[in-house]
Amino acid sequence: MIELQDIKKGFADKEILKGVSAVMESGKVNLIIGASGSGKTVMMKCIVGLMGVGSGKILYDNQDFTAMDDKEKKVVRQEIGMLFQGSALFDSMTVEQNVMFPLDMFGKGTLRDKKKRVAECLERVQLMEAAKKFPAEISGGMKKRVGIARAIVLNPKYLFCDEPNSGLDPQTSLLIDKLITELTKEYNITTVINTHDMNTVMESGDHIVYMYQGQKQWEGSNKDIIFSKDQKLNDFIFASEFLREAKEMRQLDIFKDNKWRDQLKNKEGNASGK
Ligand SMILES: Nc1ncnc2c1ncn2[C@@H]1O[C@H](COP(=O)(O)OP(=O)(O)OP(=O)(O)O)[C@@H](O)[C@H]1O
Numbered sequence: 308m309i310e311l312q313d314i315k316k317g318f319a320d321k322e323i324l325k326g327v328s329a330v331m332e333s334g335k336v337n338l339i340i341g342a343s344g345s346g347k348t349v350m351m352k353c354i355v356g357l358m359g360v361g362s363g364k365i366l367y368d369n370q371d372f373t374a375m376d377d378k379e380k381k382v383v384r385q386e387i388g389m390l391f392q393g394s395a396l397f398d399s400m401t402v403e404q405n406v407m408f409p410l411d412m413f414g415k416g417t418l419r420d421k422k423k424r425v426a427e428c429l430e431r432v433q434l435m436e437a438a439k440k441f442p443a444e445i446s447g448g449m450k451k452r453v454g455i456a457r458a459i460v461l462n463p464k465y466l467f468c469d470e471p472n473s474g475l476d477p478q479t480s481l482l483i484d485k486l487i488t489e490l491t492k493e494y495n496i497t498t499v500i501n502t503h504d505m506n507t508v509m510e511s512g513d514h515i516v517y518m519y520q521g522q523k524q525w526e527g528s529n530k531d532i533i534f535s536k537d538q539k540l541n542d543f544i545f546a547s548e549f550l551r552e553a554k555e556m557r558q559l560d561i562f563k564d565n566k567w568r569d570q571l572k573n574k575e576g577n578a579s580g581k
Pocket residue numbers: 318323341342343344345346347348349350
């Protein structure tokens with residue numbers, strides 16, 4: 308679990324994060340969404356410690372990350388996996404060498420153990436056949452999967468993904484989202500994703516933090532979004548007429564469903580003489 312307590316961050320005289328508090332739970336896909344310039348990247352950089360906060364606290368499993376010295380922060384960082392925008396693979400290394408990289412930097416164990424772990428991760432993202440290929444020889448979706456394998460190779464407790472779907476077609480994006488969601492649940496990871504992708508929001512958003520001008524404007528799940536009355540959130544998510552209509556239809560469906568369930572409950576009650 309990662310907890311943000313009243314995070315403020317500014318540059319020169321400009322305040323960017325204006326006191327953000329949120330709890331990112333483990334085993335959940337936590338999304339940070341919002342318009343360009345709303346402070347998502349600054350927030351993510353503050354959480355992983357790439358940027359210091361102006362004030363406020365960031366707790367990793369109740370340990371105050373903001374109060375740690377460099378040595379203590381390094382220990383937490385080794386429990387963090389990162390999937391960068393554009394995958395950020397090393398072009399001169401093969402797929403398996405890319406995945407091996409964090410193990411060579413921080414991993415313990417013999418070369419044999421490390422190779423076994425790399426093979427497990429490549430297997431998990433279904434890339435064994437591409438192990439000896441170079442990044443230039445594989446597709447964008449495969450590169451993302453290599454990035455994911457590299458991000459999980461050290462068994463992270465926390466996973467950060469910056470725009471994991473940028474540059475991918477909608478179907479490949481869904482596969483990547485599904486993979487990240489599965490890994491989050493499988494290993495009980497606290498996953499934090501910075502995204503603009505509305506499919507991700509609707510499919511994977513266990514917990515969504517909507518940022519507006521440096522503040523948390525709304526938070527909830529992908530299910531709550533359908534019923535949200537927050538005008539700013541609705542203008543952002545359901546920007547097109549098509550999506551607004553889809554939202555209304557979905558609401559009707561759900562209402563209909565509830566009605567149907569209530570009717571069934573009444574029937575069951577009557578049948579058992581209650
Ligand atoms: N290092 C920096 N120095 C000064 N200003 C910065 C710095 N980094 C970000 N900013 C400013 O902070 C604001 C928020 O930027 P941020 O990158 O967090 O937005 P974002 O929500 O991630 O946008 P996008 O969706 O376009 O990536 C912007 O006005 C940006 O110019």
